[in-house]
Amino acid sequence: MSLILNNETLSYKDKTVLKDISLSIQKGEKVALLGKSGSGKSTLLKRLYELNASQISYIPQELGLVNTLSVFHNIYISQLDKYSTFYNIRNLIKPSPNQIDIISPLLDELYMSDLIFTKCGELSGGQKQRTAIARAILQNKKILLADEPISALDEFVTKKVLNSIDNTFDTIVCALHNVDVALEYYDRVIGIKDGQIVLDKACDQITPEDTQKLYHVCDDQF
């Protein structure tokens, strides 16, 4: 299962953001997508998601959490199609012990076990991101497309979260704007600037020049 784009032009709100993009991501690849905000990373991820929605877990930048529901419920949401409506409603009113047993270990791994019944509206930015990641993990799909899912996490938690994701999904495309994290945790980096792919290389072939280029791509100052 691979994700392929052939000479596609992508627009966001009737404005062209990416022109004549060609891209191929093979099964098993772990890809970091680099670029400053507004460069078109989200538009590209959304397009990749549309290619094969049923096989993909997707974490949008705005996360899509229901603020008035608890962390438990927000994670449970990813399996609404697995159970009957009746069972879903039962868990909405009172979470069943079985489901708590399924969801707790996920939260342990993300250092959030004590927050399982906290409403999402009361969480910090980083905690919200981890909730969305746990939701994606529980979905049990092969591919993950994530839009800056770790921007609010500290270094220690980042490491833990990236490892969890890495162990769960075969194929990952993750938008980031931290070049060092991208080079350390991913196999391949794609840099986007001015509506074009300016760099697309395996991480072990990156030269110091490439690294400089990537820093430039991600820096909002330029």
Next chain:
Amino acid sequence: MYAMTSSKNLNVTLIFLFVFFISILNADFSISTLDPIAEIKNFFGGILEIDISKTPTYFDAILNTIAIAIVAIFISSILGFFFALYFKYALLRVSLAFTRAIHELFWALLFLQIFGLNTLTALLAIILPYSATLGKVYAEILEEHDVFPKELESKKASRISLFLFTKLPDAMPHLISYTLYRFECALKSTAILGFVGLTTLGYYLQGSFMQGFYGEVWLILIIFYLIIATIKFWFTKISAPFLLLASFLYLDDFSGFNMDNLIRFITIDVVPSPIRNELGTLKIYQWFENIVMNELLPGIFNTLVLTQIALIVTAVITLLSFPLVSKKFVSPSLRFGGNILLVILRSTPEYILAYLFLQIFGPSMFPAVVALALHNGAIIGHIMGHQSNELVLRADVTKRRMELYGFEVLPRIYGSFLAFLFYRWEVIMRESAILGILGIHTLGFFIDSAIADIRLDKVVILLLFTALLNILVDFISQKVRNYLRLSTTVKSECCSL
């Protein structure tokens, strides 16, 4: 003052002022009572004659008012919720627009003819317009809180599950708070139903008014304010189910319901009499022309005149009253007084205010305008005062109050002021029509007279056009708000409108 508003705001303001002056020329502002000052003295003198020991006299009316309001809002919220789910269907939207465009008092007058003076009439009169309003607002709230990304919605999950997990939780607090606000309105509406003979608080209020027992009037009004002001203490999450059950058990007066009456109403009474009596097309045309010339046109004209005058006077009252409750303009002690004044004016339904002013000044547009403007002006003034408190101004802002008002505060809130005013326009129009029952020649006057003559065919025609007029005003109001780019959706603040 004018330079500060955007040119669009200015255009709209000028157009409405122009319509206002035209309306003034056509309005009857006479004062027909011999000595209004004495009437005012009598009324306020009543405060000294309040006899608390009479309170038990009103226990039945109090319980009746509360029970009807609780049962009505319960049924309305369930119906409204289902309406909201199917709000995308145009036929439903149009039917609901019609149902809520007709005032609950008109519904009551109509149902009185069918079911008689009993609880069923009262319940239906509230439930019909309220469920239609709740349906529309619930639909808007659900749409506003439909923020869950479509990409994350599994196509395979049941729609009910998705709705319950991804839409309802966000919207729920807003649905509940709007329903509670509507419950307060339902209590007021139920009390008012007493004015057409149903045994709620308004029944006794009218009785005491007519006999000039102002001490009793004050006692009933105070009881009424207390009930409204303490809702949050007696209507809680825990008490609500018990109150609901008790209310269902308490309401028992369903006597007089007669299926034959209903059938006769639908098949005979509402059919235009020339058709019923097979008098031929010419007679039908004459019958209709008579209604149009003698009742419909004058009624619509007077209703519009009253509405437009009341709208502008409401605006003036708002602009004058909001500084009274604003931290930016007055001291805490004055603000306390201002708040009490506005709360009283807000909590007294315009119908009761109009009734009072009519006793004092006699039937003309003057008391009606005063009542509508004081009530609505207090509502908007309260919200505006609140908004002005939220404004953060520079440290070196002018200390002179007039300059502060004209240059700093009003320009910043003028847009929302217009939004609230136009939001309220349709309500003022509906009330203008209903105040006809009190003797001003708006649509309500002709409807009430037709009912007194038992000409139900005419009543139905007049109600139909009353509803159409209201829908038209609502439509124009939306267009104006769009033109001014004012938000048209329900915000938390609009809930108190």
